[in-house]
Amino acid sequence: MSSYSLTHLKQLEAESIHIIREVVSEFRNPVMLFSMGKDSCVMLHLARKAFYPAKPPFPLLLIDTTWNFRAMYEFRDRYIIGELGMECLVHSNEEGLKQGLNPFVIGSKAFTEVMNLGALRQALDKYDFDAAFGGGRRDEEKSRAKERVYSFRNAEHAWDPKNQRPELWNLYNGLVHKGEQIRAFPLSNWTELDIWQYIHLEDIQIVPAYYAAEREVVEFDGNLIAVDDDRMPEELRKTAKPMWVRFRTLGCYPLTGATPSRASTLPEIIQEMLLATRSEREGRAIDKDPGASMEEKKKQGYY
Amino acid sequence: MSHQSELIATDIDAYLKQHENKELLRFLTCGSVDDGKSTLIGRLLFDSKMVYEDQLAALEVDSKKFGTTGGGFDPALLTDGLKAEREQGITIDVAYRYFSTAKRKFIIADCPGHEQYTRNMATGASTCDLAIILIDARPDHGVMEQTKRHSFIVSLLGIKHVLVAVNKMDLVDFSEERFDEIIQEYRDFATRLDMPDQHFVPISALNGDNLLEHSENTPWYEGSTLMHHLENVHIASDRNLIDFRFPVQYVNRPNLDFRGFCGTIASGVVKKGDEVMSLPSRARSRVKSIVTFDGNVDEAFAPQAITLTTEDEIDISRGDTIVRPDNLPQVTDRFDATVVWMADEPLLPGRDYIIKHCTRLASCKVTTLRYRIDVNTLHRTPTPSLGLNEIGRVLIKANQPLSFDGYRDNRSTGAFILIDRVSNITVGAGMILDRKTAEQSDHWDDEASESLEVRTSPVTAEEREARYGQKAATVLLTGMPAAGKTPIANAIERMLFDRGRAVVVIDGQNMRRGLSRDLGFSTDDRSENVRRAAEVAKTLNNAGLITIAAFVAPHEEVRQRAAEVVGRERFLVAHVAAPVEWCREHDDQGVYTKADAGEMPGFTGTSGEYEVPAKPDLVLPTSELSFDECAAKVVEMLEARGVI
Secondary structure (H helix, E strand, O other), X not given: OOXXXXXXXXXXXXXXXXXXXXXXXXXXXXXEEOOOOHHHHHHHHHHHHHHOOOOOOOOXXXXXXXXXXXXXXXXXXXXXXXXXXXXXXXXXXXXXXHOOOOHHHHOHHHHHHHHHHHHHHHHHHHHOOOEEEOOXXXXXXXXXXXXXXXXXXXXXXXXXXXXXXXXXXXXXXXXXXXXXEEEEXXXXXXXXXXXXXXXXXXXXXXXXXXXXXXXXXXXXXXXXXXXXXXXXXXXXXXXXXXXXXXXOOOOEHHHEOOEEOOOOOHHHHHHHHHHOOOOHHHHXXXXXXXXXXXXXXXXXXXX | OOOOOHHHHHOHHHHHHHHHOOEEEEEEEEXXXXXXXXXXXXXXXXXXXXXXXXXXXXXXXXXXHHOOXXXXXXXXXXXXXXXXXXHHOOOOOOEEEEEEOOXXXXXXXXXXXXXXXXXXXXXXXXXXOEEEEEEEOOOOOOOOHHHHHHHHHHHHOOOOEEEEXXXXXHHHOOOHHHHHHHHHHHHHHHOOOOOOEEEEEEOEOOOOEOOOOOOOOOOOOXXXXXXXXXXXXXXXXXXXXXXXXXXXXXXXXXXXXXXXXXXXXXXXXXXXXXXXXXXXXXXEEEEEEEEOOOOOXXXXXXXXXXXXXXXXXXXXXXXXXXXXXXXXXXXXXXXXXXXXXXXXXXEOOOOEEXXXXXXXXXXXXXXXXXXXXXXXXXXXXXXXXXXXXXXXXXXXXXXXXXXEOOOOOOOOOOEEEEEOOOOOOEEEEEEEOOHHHHOOOOOOXXXXXXXXXXXXXXXXXXHHHHHHOOOOOEEEEEEOOOOOHHHHHHHHHHHHHXXXXXXXXXXHHHHHHOOOOOOOOOHHHHHHHHHHHHHHHXXXXXXXXXXXXXXXXXXXXXXXXXXXXXXXXXXXXXXXXXXXXXXXXXXXXXXXXXXXXXOOOOOEOOOEOOOOOOOOOEEEXXXXXXXXXXXXXXXXXXXXXXXX
């Protein structure tokens, strides 16, 4: 390639930086939804590039179900807040916490509905954000393939697949009425492989749970669930066995299935992923609800 | 997942190294409803192993439920996303798909073949390097109206590479003759489009012929397979690396010592130390540094996202464009553009819209809607408004100057969107025409050079009225060829002259012998001829003379514009109205005969349309009255209006 050409990753990087700068320029009060997953880490890395030498001029928002892996909380405190100095807002659905909702008991659907969707809507209203960056990618799921980079949401946070704005060139339309907001997806055109390659090339820090290690796991609802703390019901915990596993996605530990693996370096993870025959969302209990599950959730305001 | 490569299993580090250097190719697929578009994409994803087992399992269930292949594996279902669409069996929006090979990463904009979705196709095409146009090889199919429509939009959006996939070759026994026939038909049509690179492949999307491997069924075909072409088509030189344009997105000011201008380089290259200019202010400085997170660099190029600092503290803000002073874009608030309309509510000339161009938001008006382009025939028709999925040629006036290039030269600085002021919806997408190349013949809206002064005469209009005993006025005699305009004009001239009035006749033919010798008979040239005549009439009127102008002037818009040039208060329209049969009988010069023989394309009265004046000051039915009687009516009118 000639000296004036960009590799596909550099091109994706430039496009994402463009999107991030555009949102920050045109919106009054943007926020970055930060799940602490690998996509969030890539998105934050791109935001740091976009505003260097300044820090990204917006806070991160963590919707905390309180059931995430402990390693994720440690990562946030040590690296995101400690080293990078990012402002990190945390919001939980207090009502749900008071009721002591337990995903092992009420199941993934009801739990996610209250603790993720409900909490996200509350937080966006509470802080009056008019734009929220999300790490969604179009290759993740069928209905995401048609998602815009600027996904327009009405005052009730709902997504109407029939009424999205056409998006041409890199000319994004960020005009909204009061109360309306957008979700902006700077990683729209990245694939899972792009994400991993970029993490590898740029040496981006991610939560250690992505790497294989020997962990105590149980079988629950057809998934391998790690014993992350003692909130796991006693009778389940008794069945725990040590096993070499890693996680392809991260979220609430009771809802996140592990994959048997020995891949403890990035190249090994990428190798495993390339040879894999099952998609990354498969580990997510939420996606096994029948039909166009994700689509239904987006209509209700899922990011 | 992804393409299988032995390297993955044996040497992952080497594999990763190889894949760091992939290029990115974006393409769109378009075809009519049953051309097999979704099947082709499903097949590409499937064959490049982009489908996981669990997705495949879901697909098998879906194939039984929604499939159009009688319960068999239907690759089309891989690509249909939303529930409602799946149930209808039609893709109704742009969906993006991803796959990669060892050479390239591909982004597919999956566009609908549906009749009314021009807007979605334009959306998908706006970011693409290449278009796959699917043609169904079966008899009764071939190059259809939709094929033409799609090709036109592809060329309009500036896609340089077209891959025509002649599909369902299995249903025509892989006939070379049929393939050649379709190529010929397509080429004949495509000569009218700006489509520099065309490639044709005979395929069967369902069975995989000539997708990845050469098919045994087409031994006569020696060109590259569809995938080989996608992997190798040369796109690097499509980028404009000559004209440096840097629309400023964001001003980064973390502290008093740093002031950086962030943006994505739209085109060209910039080096440290380059002299630069900010537009529209024209303030100059030099590039002090090119800042990136990965360290400062000495040069940067499109489409990198960078931060520039300048030697001097010059005032630059979001929306400004940084360029080199020896290579400037156009900076003006008026420009011509082709617009694709995307909203139910029609485009109306005179209405205010918000325009987003590069990083600037401004207010604008579509001052003139010149014509609508029929996407099937490419014919231009005058129209009062532009509806959903229609394409038109407009003149836009913004409330501030924009820095732009023609879309043909620069896709980044030549594109814009229009936004509705009330609903905030994106209603139109526009491509700016470079006036230097687009249409030199239209000068109605050209502004006179600022250095020219308006000369005022020492002789006043009142003095002239007193001298000649008349007020100056222009009478436009408009009508079909051979309707009697020139004989009437001559009769009027004689009558007025005999009464001692100062009068001049100008007519279309005399204009064309001299002042308009360079013009032909296209709509635009006719319009320009009238514009020049109007300027002449204005000069004559300013000199106090009565001007009789005999012109076909078939378009109402042009007549209205002429009235504005001359001055509405002294511009009178007389419609010389005769049925076309009457005109043919009185055609002494034989122009209708020539037009019938095809020698005069666009001739008013045969292939060209004559728009009857909406509110003429006078109607002269030459089939009923003599020329002298008509002339007398004009003279009466001039008396009644106090001209004489």
